Amino acid sequence: MERQSSLKRNRSNEKYAKYDKRQRTKAKTGGVYIPPFKLDQVMSNVQDKSSVEYQRIAWDALKKSINGLVNKVNGENIRNIIPELFSENLIRGKGLFCRSCIKSQMASPCFTDIIAALAAVVNSKFPDHQLLATAKFIAHLLNQQVVHEHLALELLVMLLENPTDDSVEVAVAFVTECGSMLQDVCSRGLDGIFDRFRDILCEGEIDRRVEFMIENLIALRKANFKGHPSVRAQLDLVEPEDQTTHEISLCDPIDPEFD
Known part of the structure; x- marks a missing residue:
């Protein structure tokens, strides 16, 4: 009798586990459970691909x-993973890819070089998206005083030393995000950066579209970066006495296991 009761309990637990998994899946797809083997068929039959339901299912599948x-990339299979990765919609999923790389590297620091190699290949095909996203992230780390302003100035000098359309566009986006903070903590350094922007305009070797971006940035600074505060009020969460600022340089050797 005890053995039969135990078997019934196990079956009941298995049944509940399957039910619970299905409920979690429903939550992710807006309340509609779709078995994986039917997902492609359902998506292909949807007429309105702009609908919320279709976009939610497509987003979950992409993620x-x-x-x-x-998560499964390693030194042996990276050349096989890369074509599979490029078969996905990385333009739409660039944020998902960045987040996945960060989580994977944090979970397994020993795979840092592999994740970096994977990111390098993606970056070579979509340099503007990846570099812009990274620059904006660093800018807001500066705004939150997680990194020192010296890192920001080093990055800007590097981007503007041998200007290209892409590097100048990234520099403009970077200053747009953290210019208010740089104006407060190192206005003389920011003066030097804007002098370099003006020199680039005078040289006239970049695309007119990028020159227009520089002109807009100069106007934005004259308006004290109105509309681009360093930290929004609802995101000002760390007390000054609890703030830790990391003084790192682009030239510093960094051990991903500890830094």
Whole structure:
């Protein structure tokens, strides 16, 4: 009798586990459970691909696929993973890819060089998206005083030393995000950066579209970066006495296991 009761309990637990998994899946797809083997068929039959339901299902599928590829990459299979990764919609999923790389590297620091190599290949195909996203992230780390302003100035000098359309565009986006903070903590350094922007305008070797971006940035500074505060009020969460600022340089050797 005890053995039969135990078997019934186990079956009941298995049944509940399957039910619970299905409920979690429903939550992710807006309350509609779709078995994986029917997902492609359902998506292909949807007429209105701009609908919320279709976009939610497509987003969840993209997220699962990108996470799966990043999580299973290693030194032996990276050349096979890369074509699979590029078969996904990385333009739409660039944020998913960045987040997945960060989580994977944090979970397994010993795979840092592999994740970096994967990011390097993606960056070579979509340099503007990846570099812009990274620059904006560093800018807001500066705004939150997680990194020192010296890192920001080093990055800007590097981007503007041998200007290209892409590097200047990234520099403009970077200053747009953290210019208010730089104006407060190192206005003389920011003066030097804007002098370099003006020199680039005078040289006239970049695309007119990028020159227009520089002109808009100069106007934005004259308006004291109105509309671009360093930290929004609802994101000012760390007390000054609890703030830790990391003084790192682009030239510093960094051990991903500890830094």
